[in-house]
Amino acid sequence: MSTATDDAAFREEVRTWLAENLTGKWAHLKGVGGTGSGEDAYDERLAWNRHLAEHGWTCLGWPTEHGGRGLSLAQQAIFYEEYARADAPETVNHLGEKLLGPTLIEFGTEEQKARFLPKILNVEEQWCQGYSEPGAGSDLAAVSTKGVLDNGEWVVDGQKVWTSWAQKSDWVFVIARTEPGSSRHHGLSFLLVPLDQDGIEIRPIEQLTGGVEFNEVWFSGARTDESMILGEPGDGWKVAMALLGFERGVSVLGQQVGFERELNDLIELARSNGSLDDPVLRDRLAQHSAEFEVMRVNAIRSLTEATPGADNVAKLVWANWHRRLGELAMEVCGSGALVTNGEMYDLTRWQNLYLFSRADTLYGGSDEVQRNIISERVLGLPREARG
Numbered sequence: 001m002s003t004a005t006d007d008a009a010f011r012e013e014v015r016t017w018l019a020e021n022l023t024g025k026w027a028h029l030k031g032v033g034g035t036g037s038g039e040d041a042y043d044e045r046l047a048w049n050r051h052l053a054e055h056g057w058t059c060l061g062w063p064t065e066h067g068g069r070g071l072s073l074a075q076q077a078i079f080y081e082e083y084a085r086a087d088a089p090e091t092v093n094h095l096g097e098k099l100l101g102p103t104l105i106e107f108g109t110e111e112q113k114a115r116f117l118p119k120i121l122n123v124e125e126q127w128c129q130g131y132s133e134p135g136a137g138s139d140l141a142a143v144s145t146k147g148v149l150d151n152g153e154w155v156v157d158g159q160k161v162w163t164s165w166a167q168k169s170d171w172v173f174v175i176a177r178t179e180p181g182s183s184r185h186h187g188l189s190f191l192l193v194p195l196d197q198d199g200i201e202i203r204p205i206e207q208l209t210g211g212v213e214f215n216e217v218w219f220s221g222a223r224t225d226e227s228m229i230l231g232e233p234g235d236g237w238k239v240a241m242a243l244l245g246f247e248r249g250v251s252v253l254g255q256q257v258g259f260e261r262e263l264n265d266l267i268e269l270a271r272s273n274g275s276l277d278d279p280v281l282r283d284r285l286a287q288h289s290a291e292f293e294v295m296r297v298n299a300i301r302s303l304t305e306a307t308p309g310a311d312n313v314a315k316l317v318w319a320n321w322h323r324r325l326g327e328l329a330m331e332v333c334g335s336g337a338l339v340t341n342g343e344m345y346d347l348t349r350w351q352n353l354y355l356f357s358r359a360d361t362l363y364g365g366s367d368e369v370q371r372n373i374i375s376e377r378v379l380g381l382p383r384e385a386r387g
Contacts (some may be wrong), residue, residue, distance in 0.1 A: 040200040053123050129164065156222040175189075203216045281332065
């Protein structure tokens with residue numbers, strides 16, 4: 001268990017390292033890759049992510065026996081806070097480091113851990129998530145992608161959508177229905193599938209921002225070895241839910257600091273362009289600041305207290321807060337927000353924020369799904385009728 005003295009020393013270590021390293025060839029990456037700008041300088045950010053790995057700044061919460069630093073929850077939170085406050089670039093290894101890695105540690109075989117964890121730790125292989133489908137967006141239990149064993153391999157057929165960074169990834173973890181005739185959360189398996197093969201087609205989806213972070217992925221006889229399954233066949237729902245629990249983990253605090261930076265920068269813009277003189281707009285900015293403090297405290301509480309539904313409440317809160325921040329940014333910018341800077345689709349930071357944040361209440365589980373989970377699983381209200 002870390003002490004206050006240890007934590008203060010660690011914070012200084014993180015702050016000093018970032019100040020010394022976000023210079024020279026890395027200096028231009030400050031602030032790169034934020035909301036709606038995930039493609040910006042991707043290869044350079046990948047190199048930066050590997051630089052972090054070389055100096056022991058990846059997989060901080062992983063146990064030391066798996067290459068991590070085994071840091072306390074408090075120290076992990078400190079790192080994400082200081083990383084965001086240093087305006088360091090968005091990393092590119094989130095799905096591997098924060099989601100699949102901990103899931104492998106909990107459910108993987110020794111062979112799987114030895115094969116995959118070192119390459120995640122060193123940012124040598126990139127991962128994407130094959131959950132959502134055209135007919136099963138936020139309703140994961142409705143997936144129809146199939147997996148069938150054939151001569152020692154899983155053969156996968158189906159379609160996934162909204163697959164972040166599939167075009168940049170080496171592997172995808174896939175929820176597939178491997179028990180014929182099964183329904184809902186029964187008969188699902190969690191498969192690890194290499195992307196570089198003839199049976200997989202990846203098509204980027206152009207977003208409102210002009211970026212192509214998301215993708216459609218078709219599996220047509222795609223293959224992976226029989227050993228490439230986490231848990232037993234049919235355990236996919238349990239493994240998938242555990243992974244989603246890691247998604248709501250300590251890195252959320254870094255997200256909160258990123259939100260705070262956006263809010264503070266917007267307030268400074270309002271001060272510089274005179275819109276802060278408008279009493280109505282000033283009150284709205286003040287209210288947004290107060291709401292942020294409540295959101296931040298709730299995020300910390302959700303990490304330290306096992307409260308049913310806390311993750312779902314947190315998603316509802318931050319998604320709607322951030323979406324309204326985008327709307328507020330357009331009001332602060334005024335009529336100039338209606339036009340782009342150049343002849344092409346050249347968006348400002350605030351236009352990017354506004355357009356990308358339209359999706360905040362959809363991805364990662366829509367508002368409607370979050371409310372259903374809270375009402376049915378936490379409050380015990382009658383289940384919504386399903387066709």
